[in-house]
Amino acid sequence: MSSFGKIYKVTTFGESHSKAVGCSVENFPPNHIVDINYIQKALNRRKPNQSSLTTSRDELDQVDIICGLQNNTSLGSPIAFLVHNKDQIPSDYIAMDQIPRPGHADYTYLVKYGIKAQSGGGRSSARETIGRICGGALADIILEKQLKMNIFSFVSSVGNIEIPSEIIQEIVNEKQFILNKDKIDQNGTFNVYIKNEEDEIYENNNIYFNKNGEKILNKLNINEYKLTQQVNIRCPHQQTGVKMIELIKQIKKQKDSIGGTIICVIQNPPIGLGEPCFNKLNALLAHAIMSIPATKGFEIGSGFEGTKLKGSQHNDVFFQDENKQYLSTKTNHSGGTLGGISNGQNIYFKVAFKPVSTIGIPQNTCSLDGKDTVLEAKGRHDPCVLPRAPPIVEAMASITILDSYLMLKANSNQFW
DSSP states (O other): OOEEOSSSEEEEEOOTTSSEEEEEEEOOOSSOBOOHHHHHHHHHHHOSOSSTTSOOOOOOOOEEEEESEETTEEOSSOEEEEEEOOOOOGGGGGGGTTSOOTTSSHHHHHHHHSOOOSSSOGGGSGGGHHHHHHHHHHHHHHHHHTSOOEEEEEEEEETTEEOOHHHHHHHHHOOSOOOOHHHHHHHTEEEEEESSSSOEEEEETTEEEOTTSOBOOSOOOGGGSEEEEEEEOOOSSHHHHHHHHHHHHHHHHTTOOOOEEEEEEEESOOTTOOBTTTBOHHHHHHHHHHTSTTEEEEEETTGGGGGGSOHHHHOOOEEEOTTOSSEEESOOTTOSEETTEEOSSOEEEEEEEOOOSOOSSOEEEEOTTSOEEEEOOOSOOOSOSGGGSHHHHHHHHHHHHHHHHHHHHHHTTOOO
């Protein structure tokens, strides 16, 4: 299946090394201004070759909206997005054509369909997610501008480096829109300065950190350093972000890869999203998120840590918020859903991403005819997908939430 959603339906198309990738979106409501620059900005956050932490594949990912709009206004008909692939190098994959790459979908696609993409990852490539980004950014026009919701995600861990739990709790329970996509990007972007091989520092908004993530309190003569690059880890806790960057750089030097986790927060959701029993909101979100390439785990609210609590500790008791029509809860272990239906509190969930499968380290494996061989993969790849993954997680969350909202309105006989 290449489509997701029941009412707000996003259908993606294209492969990693095809001429183009993109998506069509059905049932986006008419008479809404579609800001093409907003769609492009979302794609820019996902695109490759952002820094030394990402793949060097050089794609502009320039989006073209080919139908569904008139003078940038939605017509109510399907809206189609197209992004051309420009920087494919099929020759990188010739030597691997008869060797199923460990961790990739080469073998399962070949056995299931009798054919696989000769170069790139085909439909299992992360290039497919470009269509998701377009569909998610389009959904945000309704969710953020009309419904006043705020959806953002951030890198919470890379390998064994993770944001302190108390900081995470502050972020997921905060309701004042202190963080958003732009602020996550700003907080997670560092200028990297180097004086010599051992003396490297990171700067964000005139705050300096050493390679261990410690703030540099002594007076610093920045003129003695050379600006080498700018990197974005998309981690809101800067001390942890620096440590993550250093770990990814170390892993890249080893020609290896590393995984991690992303947390997504949905602020100001309406009460009533989700349909019992098999379309519970948490189940729909899990379905959406686990369809993203490289995902290996999903938990909502307290998740697996909640199993360590007693019921008296885990229950979210209610109170009457004087500023709101509906009841609120004093805690939010449930992650914003009760019985699979949103309760108006922040919805938050965590996603696990595996290490990138393409690595430069020789691997003892076998060819399609069963002969032992050694594979040293070529091709350009990310040493860690985490810095580029938050926009994809946000997109799938937005698609799911808008689809659920339209379902809520349809079941209540409330239409646009």
